[in-house]
Amino acid sequence: MVGATSEIKLVSNDTNLILFERISEGVVQLSLNRPDQKNPLDWATVKALRSHVVSLEDDATVQLVLIRGQGGTFSAGGDLIGYMELYRNPDNFASFLDDFYQLFEAMERSSKTFVGIIEGYCVAGGLELLLACDIVIAAHSAKIGDGHLNFGQLPGAGGSQRLPRVIGPMRAHYLMATGALVGAEEAERIGLVSRAVPDEQLTETIDGLVADLCRKSPLGLKGLKYLLKEGLRGDLQTGLQLEIDYVLNYATTAADASEGLVAFQEKRRPRFVGQ
Known part of the structure; x- marks a missing residue:
């Protein structure tokens, strides 16, 4: 069962930014673990998540990787306060953007199937992480959108390129220009998520999906x-x-x-x- 943890590892110099859990044979779960700040994708978190993704590629025992956020929120996006410091150092900011690029490139080129589990807010960088997943299941209470322009920012982790390829250029332009948030059912209708389910059915749905995929070759x-x-x-x-x-x-x-x-x-x- 998803959430029935047999092993938890904490990774990164800042400790416990990412929870690593072995759910069952062939299945692991990576959880963003800063729920008090709605799981921001700051530089340290991006590097920790990338480290996991890269190391998992060499683990032949793993077939599925579940990605979610702790505390009922997937991710509300980047660390805007941290960006103020990054913007003052273009070299560091370039390295940060490259780590984001390498993370999502590693996910897309990985032999593992990545399943995003969306609860609560999934915005900006959170949306970009969603777009790098292969299958996405969202709870009905989820709120999904871009939001960069609401604070004068632009997507820098692939959102402007992946989103129009998933939902079409006009829908993507609207969502990014307005910063509008859509519910899970609307996200399913436009092809942004694979499936939307009632909150109380999320765990059962993920368990069923995992069982089904583990029966495949x-x-x-x-x-x-x-x-x-x-x-x-x-x-x-x-x-x-x-x-x-x-x-x-x-x-x-x-x-x-x-x-x-x-x-x-x-x-x-x-x-x-x-x-």
Whole structure:
């Protein structure tokens, strides 16, 4: 069950910025852990989260990574007070933006499936973190938006590029220009989140999703993510060729692909091994 912690680790020099939890076999959860400040994505938090994402890529036992915020809020965005100091040092600010870029690039190119769990506010940098996830489940009480321009800021962690690719340029422009917050059900309608559920059903929904994904071929999930993410980096024809080449190799070499067909023929559940 999500939240049933068997192991917790604290990472970063500032301690407990990120909670690391092993939820079950193949599943870990990373939680932003500054609920008193609505889980800001300051520089230390970004570096700590990036450290986890990079190290998890080398952990063959992990298939799914859940990302959420502690205290009933995903993330209200960046640390605006901290930005005042960063703005005075362009080199530091450039390094901060690069760490944000590297974090989300690592998430998108990772072989793991990242599931965002959205409760409370998900704004500005929080929205940019949402956009780097592969699947997003939001509680009905969630409020999601950009908000940078409300304080004279601009998105610097990919929001201006990822958001229009997810919901379309006109919707993205409206949300970013107005700073409007949308509820989870509206976010689902426009394709900003995968699914919106009543708050009291959030844990049950995540548990069900995790169980379902863990029954899939790990190699198949990895391949699906690769095709979806890499395909969108180029034009349609390049993506179609990418799919043909990848699937040809997968279908003719992967044990999981053959096992799926045999299981169908034998009318049983496949026994995938991730090879």
